[in-house]
Amino acid sequence: MTCWLQESLMMYWNERGDLLSIDARELAEFRQWRELKWRAPSLNELIKEFLKSKREDRNLHSGYVKTLEYNLSPFCDAIGNENLAQIESVTLFEILSGLNKNPRTRNNVRDALCSAFRFARDRGYLPEGITAAEKLKRIKLDRCCEISIYSPEQMRAILDACRPQYIPGEVISAFAGIRSEEIRPKPNTHKAFSSQAHLLGSNPSEAAT
Numbered sequence: 001m002t003c004w005l006q007e008s009l010m011m012y013w014n015e016r017g018d019l020l021s022i023d024a025r026e027l028a029e030f031r032q033w034r035e036l037k038w039r040a041p042s043l044n045e046l047i048k049e050f051l052k053s054k055r056e057d058r059n060l061h062s063g064y065v066k067t068l069e070y071n072l073s074p075f076c077d078a079i080g081n082e083n084l085a086q087i088e089s090v091t092l093f094e095i096l097s098g099l100n101k102n103p104r105t106r107n108n109v110r111d112a113l114c115s116a117f118r119f120a121r122d123r124g125y126l127p128e129g130i131t132a133a134e135k136l137k138r139i140k141l142d143r144c145c146e147i148s149i150y151s152p153e154q155m156r157a158i159l160d161a162c163r164p165q166y167i168p169g170e171v172i173s174a175f176a177g178i179r180s181e182e183i184r185p186k187p188n189t190h191k192a193f194s195s196q197a198h199l200l201g202s203n204p205s206e207a208a209t
Helices: 003-021 024-039 043-055 062-079 089-097 103-122 152-161 164-175 189-200 204-208
Strands: none
Touching (some): 043 062, 043 103, 062 089, 062 103, 089 103, 152 164
């Protein structure tokens, strides 16, 4: 063997000899990762494709799709141009933590992100297994924050024990699908209403003037 060829082989061994110690499984995983990296879209492209599929689903309400878009927008704003296959759960956690949302809303945002990443996995953009979004832990809600549904017997007992003037409000909140935050008056609303009523006077015809 000539001297220059021997020196070249020794140089290659010193610099890339680690490749010779990689087993077949690790090499296959590396090739899969490289292929997915080339194939994976950016996060913006994924979210656009994900929302498009939801809009085409006639079983889904448009309000649900708008909520998905709203919950995913902070991630698009922060790392939308990043390659999907290179996004790590640490980055997603930092964005999620910076939203300063209450625990229930934060869980909803996390669930929307998980749906998008599972969609990417089903499309072959991500490898099989737990995605970066699914590694984010849901916040355990206090018992007072959990959504519960009353049985007909429980609702009947509540109405039987309720004062007559409160029954319409209880019935509306129970059967109209209105959240407690929506039916509960905001601070100072009663004062503002009373002030306006005082200005209008007791004659209903004055309200139209």
